[in-house]
Every structure is written in structure tokens, then in C-alpha cells.
Amino acid sequence: MxxxxxxxxxxxxxxxxxxxxxxxxxxxxxxxxxxxxxxxxxxxxxxxxxxxDYAGRPSRLYFAEKMTKELGGAKIYLKREDLNHTGAHxxxxxxxxxxxxxxxxxxxxxxxxxxxxxxxxxxxxxxxxxxxxxxxxxxxxxxxxxxxxxxxxxxxxxxxxxxxxxxxxxxxxxxxxxxxxxxxxxxxxxxxxxxxxxxxxxxxRDFQAVISREIKEQLREKEGCLPDAVIACVGGGSNAIGSFYHFIEDKEVALIGCEAAGRGIDSKETAATINTGSLGIFHGMKSYFCQDEYGQIAPVYSISAGLDYPGVGPEHAYLHDIGRAKYVPVTDDEAVDAFEYLARTEGIIPAIESAHAVAYAMKFAPTLAKENIIVVTLSGRGDKDCAAIARYRGEIIHE
Amino acid sequence: MSKIKNAFANGKAFIPFITCGDPDLETTAAAVRAAAENGADLIELGIPFSDPTAEGPVIQGANIRALKSGTTTDKIFDMVRELRKDVTVPMVFMTYANVVFSYGAERFLATCQKIGMDGLILPDLPFEEKNEFAPLCEAHDVDLVSLIAPTSKQRIAMIAREAKGFLYIVSSLGVTGVRNEIQTDLSSMVQSVRQNTELPCAIGFGISTPEQARKMSGISDGAIVGSAIIKLLEKYGKQAPKYIGEYVKSMKTAIVA
CATH class of the missing domain: 3.40.50.1100 (Rossmann fold)
Known part of the structure; x- marks a missing residue:
């Protein structure tokens, strides 16, 4: 630990x-x-x-069989935090x-x-x-x-x-x-x-660590082993640290945080803090922030309101520094594609935040072997995002 | 010896705060001169920050206007260099930790020393984190000013004993801004400070009228005023320095009376 x-x-x-x-x-x-x-x-x-009794834990660890088959690589499990009461971790x-x-x-x-x-x-x-x-x-x-x-x-x-x-x-x-x-x-x-x-x-972190504790137990029961990778989206990073925490000492488990790249990490319209930011002091902590050369905090952007934050939690900054976790950028476009893909393929509408993790899993799973196992945390459900995604696709719906 | 002590040598000190670059740096320089000529004993120069979490709406507005006008730390340093050719009143910077940190603390403080800044106030740097900058401040003869809040209680002794320059006593809970009434038991806070240090202490947050300034400096060594001055800048823009001069005079007159 x-x-x-x-x-x-x-x-x-x-x-x-x-x-x-x-x-x-x-x-x-x-x-x-x-x-x-x-x-x-x-x-x-x-x-x-x-x-x-109130929030409905433990949340399910669901084997996404169709997705696994379609992508043709590692076995994909979804940690269903979206099924919690109020719809998120x-x-x-x-x-x-x-x-x-x-x-x-x-x-x-x-x-x-x-x-x-x-x-x-x-x-x-x-x-x-x-x-x-x-x-x-x-x-x-x-x-x-x-x-x-x-x-x-x-x-x-x-x-x-x-x-x-x-x-x-x-x-x-x-x-x-x-x-x-x-x-x-x-x-x-x-x-x-x-x-x-x-x-x-x-x-x-301690209150969210229940996520990785359950993943570990549930996967041991279902597969009798540890996952090869755990993937979660990162804004401030609470569902990600919760998903990573009990695996930090298990060095063979890859920990992958998916940052919101917005319109791309080469554009100014991004919220991928670890990928584009620098060390700073803001909101009570020293960590990485998107900022200019004078330390003015940048007006970041992501389609996802939950990941649209110019900083990242200090423990993630540390896990990045020591190379224990890897942080990858995922664009709006990729996230929206994943949002629609998961709905179509598994009948699950993920939060647009969580869709960033799904998007990376879609790229990553095919590069692994069939006996590999990855766990993707679905931090929340996507009902709240339907109107915005429809808009993104040029369709106006009235809620 | 710190020049900040001089600020408290002419009776009770009046300390105005001005956000640099609101609406532009020429106006700031003129406002500083007007304040100095009309009796300001120490001037707090705010370096704007995009997200000033300790400020109320008035000073937040000043920060936004200043950044919009293209104000940067380097341009502010240039302004101070120019001012120091004739302005001798002690001056301190007020900004946020990230502004100093991202500039490079060593480079920031070395420049402060070179251009003649006497102190630094960072509202998001509490006692527990002051070593982030304190050794460098000391090395460059810049007083890192500590704040004491109504909630500080048992922490006052610890803070006061290691304080530099002067003690900034925060009059009320919450952020900066004009208040009709200040209810904190400030006399006992000042008393606790004085039991632990010889340094002067000035009260800030919420002071705008001459009566408030008289009362606050009566129980301490000076009064700090920010939002009321920023409101003049907001109202009069480039014409504000004249009004700031008049205002400073009325405040200084009130507190020495």
C-alpha cells in the first residue's frame, strides 16, 4: 500500500x-x-x-463479452460505478x-x-x-x-x-x-x-479506495488473478485513484489514467493536465496545472464538464513522477465515439467522463493478447450527457 | 534592517492596496505616486492572478481587468523600477503562491531585492508552508509577511514569533471586500500578537471609511484598505489617481487625529 x-x-x-x-x-x-x-x-x-444498503455497493464487475469479441484482444471487464445510487462513484x-x-x-x-x-x-x-x-x-x-x-x-x-x-x-x-x-x-x-x-x-482517496478493493476481490473470484491493466478517467482523479489504490503495490498491474484532451493536446482547448501542464501551486496543493509562463491558470476545455479542470490530484502527479501510473490524452471526438459505441455494443450508456476511459480501452485492448485482462471503471452513467452529445452530433432534443 | 519598520514610525500607518495594471500600469504608477504624496505609509501592490481565491468580487474584478490589459509580472517589475527612481515609501507585493512559484522563486525574490520591494504577502501561504519561500525571502531581504485570522486562536503565538516585517491581521471571516461592520474581537487578537512579537500589526479586510480606519488603527498600528481603493479605480479608470490621493489623505488624517 x-x-x-x-x-x-x-x-x-x-x-x-x-x-x-x-x-x-x-x-x-x-x-x-x-x-x-x-x-x-x-x-x-x-x-x-x-x-x-443505501448506495447499492458492492458495484458489479461486469464482463463485457461483446466488446471483448469485437475488439479482439484482452478480456474487458467494466467496473460499474454507474450503477451506484445517484449514478456515479x-x-x-x-x-x-x-x-x-x-x-x-x-x-x-x-x-x-x-x-x-x-x-x-x-x-x-x-x-x-x-x-x-x-x-x-x-x-x-x-x-x-x-x-x-x-x-x-x-x-x-x-x-x-x-x-x-x-x-x-x-x-x-x-x-x-x-x-x-x-x-x-x-x-x-x-x-x-x-x-x-x-x-x-x-x-x-480512502473513501474511493473501495472501488479497487472490490475489483481485486471480484476478479479473484471470476478469474483467479490480478488484471493486467486498470483504466479510469482523470479530472481531479477520484475515481481513478479509487480504482488504482489497492493495485499500486502490484507492480505487474498497469495503471492508466485517461485525461480529457478536448480538441487535442496540441490545441489550447484541452484539459489534459499531466500531458500539457507544469508544476504549480493552486487550490491548496502543489501539483501539475495548465498555466501560462506567469502562473496564470489556463482556461481549459473539455466536452466533459467533470474533467474540465486545469489541475490534477497530487497523488496522481506523484504516481506520474515515479512512473507507476501512465496518463494518456483522449479527445472529445474519441470520447463521444466511445460513448456511442458502448451504448450500441453493451447496452450501457456511460457518462461522457467515463467514456474517455472506454475510448482508451478500445485502442488498448486490441494490442493485448486474449489471456490478458483489463478493467475499465465506468465512473458514472450517461443519462445526464444525452442532450449534450446529441447537440455535439448536430441534433437538438428537448428534455 | 527592514524598511517596513519606517512605515510605522510616523504614528499609525495607513496602507493602501492597489492591483497593478488596473486599468493599466501607467494608472497604477500614478496612483502609487498619489498615495505616497498624500500620506500612505506603506503601499501594497497586487500582482494580478487569474484565480484569486482570497478576494471578494471587487478585487477579483481588478485582477480580471489587469490581466485583460496584458499585465505581467515582468511589466510590473519594470513599473516598480521606474517608480523607485523617486518614490521612497516602503512597498510590498501581494499576490498568490503560484505567481511567485512559476516565475521561479529565486528569480522573483532576487528581482524584488534589486528593484527595491520590501516585502511579500501571499494569502495562500500559511505558516505550515512558508518554508516554500521564507529562506529565499530572507536571503534577498524581502519580508515575508504573515497573516493572522479570526480563526487563528492558538496559532497566533507560533505565527507571531516567526513573523517578519509586520503582522497582517485579517479583520473578519471570508474574503476581501467592504463591510459595514467588523465584529471580530480584534483587541484580544492584537494583544495575543503583541505578547509574542515586537513587530507592528495592521488590520485589513473590510475597512473603507475614515471612522473604521480610525477605530482599527486605534487598536493596532495601522489600517489596510483595498476594495475601497479598487472601487475608485473601477469608477474613474485612468482618472482615479486624483481621487485615490484625496481618499488616502482623508484616511491618513482620520487615523492620526
Whole structure:
């Protein structure tokens, strides 16, 4: 296992706590509370019950037989996080953090959201646990993901459209951080990815690590071995780190993160941070960011609102540095093709984020032998994306 | 010895903040001169950042306008070089960690020293991370100014003991911006600071009126004002320096009265 990050959340040189002094005691309290809960069997039992009975875990590991045959290479398994309650992996982390916040005596959750999946999950947990909920969402994304905005409101959350900057995920994170500095005592910032200041990258990873723990068990049962590769999409990187975590020490398992290349890594319209970015300090962490020579954060682009972020979690930056994981770019076009391919071939409509992982698997599987096994994490379901993909194909549908 | 100390030598200090390049660097230079001529004791120069997470809407706007006008760190250095030919008031940069980091911290701080900047304020660099830049700041005689927040509590002693230049006391929770009322028990915060350091401390965030400035500098060693000045720039654009001069004069008069 990779151990606890050393030195206030350092993964190699990445991570840290680059945040205003106003928030320091809040993150220190959060870290202490998290360690208490982590060691508390009662907390762990409560969380497990929620994950199993409420969120529907364990999620299925499905052998995609048709896809495997068509592509004619490695056996492809799909880890079905899309089948979780609320339709994505985000619920794993949110139930953990909401329960933790409750134990800390917090009564209000705030969150950022890109595609809206994390916002929906947070609104869901808040409804379940009787907490207040405010979600910050880039105005651009509230348009791209109107259905999720409605879902959040239905669940009792307030959705605040963020108009600053590029009006996307990074601006939603900035605004949520600003809100947290103004109201700390009753409020927990339920961060949705393995990013931000320590301890968030560690907490979110631990709550998402259930994905790789299950993959390992399920594949042992079905095939009696480890996979040759695990593939997941990476924005901030929470479903990817969750899918990788329990395989990090198994050096024979290739770990592949798929970044959103947008219109291509040679264009400016990309969000492939590790492929095109450089080292920087932003949103509480040292990691790789898309930025200019003066450190101004770049206005990134991807068709996927959930991957449209100019940074990447510090543990991914570290796994990249040491060569343990590989990060590949996948364009909008490739992702949309994969979105349609999976719907047609397996009868599964993946989130456009997850379609980035499917797209790479489609290229990668044929290069492997029939006895090889790859696992692709479907981080979420694609209902939310249907209108946008239709638009991408020039078809207007009315929801 | 740090020049920042001089800023607190003429009674209570008035410290205006100006985002460089809003609306352009010529206006910034004129605003700095106007502030210095009208009694500013220390001037905070903001280097714009694309995503200023500690700022409220007013200063966010200034950052956007400044970047739109093509302002860069290098052009700001040039402006300071020019200003330093006649402006002697102590000046510090206020920006975000990534601006310094991506420029190359060594190169950034060496330039600061060369052009005569006296300090650096980074709101996203708490005590725990200050070693990222503190040794280089020290090597180049640039005071890395620490902030103390209403939530700092038991952390005040630790921060104050290692502070440089002056202590920036954040008056309220939240981001920068004008506030009608400041409710934090600032006297006891200042008291805790003074138990741990000889350095002066100034209060910022939310101060805009002469009465507020008088009250805040009454319990500390000075008042820092940002958003109220940026609003003048927003309103008057290139004509703002004149109004900034008048405003600084009224504020300085209020706090020494």
C-alpha cells in the first residue's frame, strides 16, 4: 500500500496545504476528526451499511463479452460505478464525508460540482442526513448539465451558478473555498475529488479506495488473478485513484489514467493536465496545472464538464513522477465515439467522463493478447450527457 | 534592517492596496505616486492572478481587468523600477503562491531585492508552508509577511514569533471586500500578537471609511484598505489617481487625529 502521505499530505513533492490562514484550523480539525473516525469501528460499520444498503455497493464487475469479441484482444471487464445510487462513484466519498461532518457537529455541507454528479451526491447525502446543502456550479456547466441542477434542487440543495473566470469547475472550486472561509463553524466543505489542501486528497482517496478493493476481490473470484491493466478517467482523479489504490503495490498491474484532451493536446482547448501542464501551486496543493509562463491558470476545455479542470490530484502527479501510473490524452471526438459505441455494443450508456476511459480501452485492448485482462471503471452513467452529445452530433432534443 | 519598520514610525500607518495594471500600469504608477504624496505609509501592490481565491468580487474584478490589459509580472517589475527612481515609501507585493512559484522563486525574490520591494504577502501561504519561500525571502531581504485570522486562536503565538516585517491581521471571516461592520474581537487578537512579537500589526479586510480606519488603527498600528481603493479605480479608470490621493489623505488624517 502507499502509506499515509508524509509531511502534511505530501505525495513526493506534491500536495501540501496552500490555503488562507483562516482555513488552517478547519483543515487541522478535519484531519484529527478523520483519524478518529478511521480508527472507530462504529463509524466504519455505519459507513459500510450506508454504502451497501443505501448506495447499492458492492458495484458489479461486469464482463463485457461483446466488446471483448469485437475488439479482439484482452478480456474487458467494466467496473460499474454507474450503477451506484445517484449514478456515479461520487456517492462513495460523499457518504463518508457527510458522516464525518455529522460526527464533527457540522450541520451544513457546501460543495463544488462540474458535471453535477458530485453536487447531486452531496445534495443526496445532505437530504438523507438532514443537513443544509449549498452547491457551487460554474454557470457554463449549469447549462451543459441542466438536468443535474434540477435534481439538486429537488433534493433540497441550493445551487449557486458561478459566473467568474471560465464559469466552470475551477471557478466553482474557488467559490466554494471562498464560501468556506466566510462560514466555517457549522459548515463542512465536501470536496469532490482527490485534490485541494491536505487532508482532502487522502480522505477522498480512502473513501474511493473501495472501488479497487472490490475489483481485486471480484476478479479473484471470476478469474483467479490480478488484471493486467486498470483504466479510469482523470479530472481531479477520484475515481481513478479509487480504482488504482489497492493495485499500486502490484507492480505487474498497469495503471492508466485517461485525461480529457478536448480538441487535442496540441490545441489550447484541452484539459489534459499531466500531458500539457507544469508544476504549480493552486487550490491548496502543489501539483501539475495548465498555466501560462506567469502562473496564470489556463482556461481549459473539455466536452466533459467533470474533467474540465486545469489541475490534477497530487497523488496522481506523484504516481506520474515515479512512473507507476501512465496518463494518456483522449479527445472529445474519441470520447463521444466511445460513448456511442458502448451504448450500441453493451447496452450501457456511460457518462461522457467515463467514456474517455472506454475510448482508451478500445485502442488498448486490441494490442493485448486474449489471456490478458483489463478493467475499465465506468465512473458514472450517461443519462445526464444525452442532450449534450446529441447537440455535439448536430441534433437538438428537448428534455 | 527592514524598511517596513519606517512605515510605522510616523504614528499609525495607513496602507493602501492597489492591483497593478488596473486599468493599466501607467494608472497604477500614478496612483502609487498619489498615495505616497498624500500620506500612505506603506503601499501594497497586487500582482494580478487569474484565480484569486482570497478576494471578494471587487478585487477579483481588478485582477480580471489587469490581466485583460496584458499585465505581467515582468511589466510590473519594470513599473516598480521606474517608480523607485523617486518614490521612497516602503512597498510590498501581494499576490498568490503560484505567481511567485512559476516565475521561479529565486528569480522573483532576487528581482524584488534589486528593484527595491520590501516585502511579500501571499494569502495562500500559511505558516505550515512558508518554508516554500521564507529562506529565499530572507536571503534577498524581502519580508515575508504573515497573516493572522479570526480563526487563528492558538496559532497566533507560533505565527507571531516567526513573523517578519509586520503582522497582517485579517479583520473578519471570508474574503476581501467592504463591510459595514467588523465584529471580530480584534483587541484580544492584537494583544495575543503583541505578547509574542515586537513587530507592528495592521488590520485589513473590510475597512473603507475614515471612522473604521480610525477605530482599527486605534487598536493596532495601522489600517489596510483595498476594495475601497479598487472601487475608485473601477469608477474613474485612468482618472482615479486624483481621487485615490484625496481618499488616502482623508484616511491618513482620520487615523492620526
Amino acid at each position: 502507499t502509506k499515509e502521505p508524509q509531511n502534511r499530505g505530501r505525495f513526493g513533492i506534491h500536495g501540501g496545504q496552500y490555503i488562507p490562514e483562516t482555513l488552517m484550523n478547519a483543515v487541522i480539525e478535519l484531519e484529527e476528526a478523520y483519524h478518529r473516525c478511521k480508527e472507530d469501528p462504529l463509524f466504519q460499520r455505519e459507513l459500510e451499511t450506508l454504502l451497501n 461520487k456517492i462513495n466519498n460523499v457518504l463518508g464525508q457527510a458522516l464525518l461532518a455529522k460526527k464533527m457537529g457540522k450541520t451544513r455541507l457546501i460543495a463544488e460540482t462540474g458535471a453535477g454528479q458530485h453536487g447531486v451526491a452531496t445534495a443526496t447525502a445532505a437530504a438523507l442526513m438532514g443537513m443544509e446543502c449549498v452547491v457551487f456550479m460554474g454557470e457554463e456547466d449549469t447549462k451543459r448539465q441542466a438536468l443535474n441542477v434540477y435534481r439538486m434542487k429537488l433534493l433540497g440543495a441550493e445551487v449557486i451558478p458561478v459566473k467568474t473566470g471560465t464559469a466552470t469547475l475551477k471557478d466553482a472550486v474557488s467559490e466554494a473555498m471562498r464560501e468556506w472561509t466566510s462560514r466555517i463553524s457549522d459548515t463542512h466543505y465536501c470536496l469532490g475529488s482527490v485534490m485541494g489542501p491536505h487532508p482532502f486528497p487522502t480522505i477522498v
